[in-house]
Amino acid sequence: MARNTDSRSRMVHAAGELFRQRGYHATAFSDVVEESGAPRGSIYFHFPGGKQELARETTARAADEIEDMVHQAASQAHDPASLIQALAEIQVQRLEASGYCSGCAIATMVLELAPQDEELSAEFDKVFTRWRTALVDHLRSWSVSAQHAVALADLIMAVFEGALVLSRTARSSEPFWNTIKTLITTVGFLVAEPQP
Helix, strand or coil: CCCCCCHHHHHHHHHHHEEEEHCCCCCCHHHHHHHHHHCCCCHHHHCCCHHHHHHHHHHCCCHHHHHHHHHHHHHHCHHHHHHHHHHHHHHHHHHHCCCCCCCCCCHHHHHCCCCCCCHHHHHHHHHHHHHHHHHHHHHHHCCCCCCHHHHHHHHHHHHHHHHHHHHHHHCCCCCHHHCCCCCEEEEEEEEHCCCC
């Protein structure tokens, strides 16, 4: 049974940030304890399944975070282009605030662990599925067909992931915004085309 305590929650949050910035293999339990301020020895109490259990928890939290981010952006949007703009503003604020250290909540772990770790790969896929579903639901509300909405959601996810990598590498938000502006223009054309 999961133990819902403040120290456990702090450890999940700290691990998420460390995995996001350093990756899975470069993050030790001692780093998580130090970053979270949790008592030493508490990590195995809260996560008897070890580092993989902690990674599963942080991945589940990432799915919640990404889904919330899409809904927050959609609340400020009136069409697909403004949804992308609002999502980009949220992402770039987080990126800049982290000193270009934090990108996608799971991308670093995906690159390290998928497809070798089948259990965590399945968890990563759940995150992208929830992200896609949230995007599709909002795109459909603006009369984008089901087929186009799925393809467009995948395009948005792929472009955002790549744009974050470019900006982390350059330590500048300029590559991010250049890429997102092109995406917005492209989406404008795609949405304007007659749909079957």
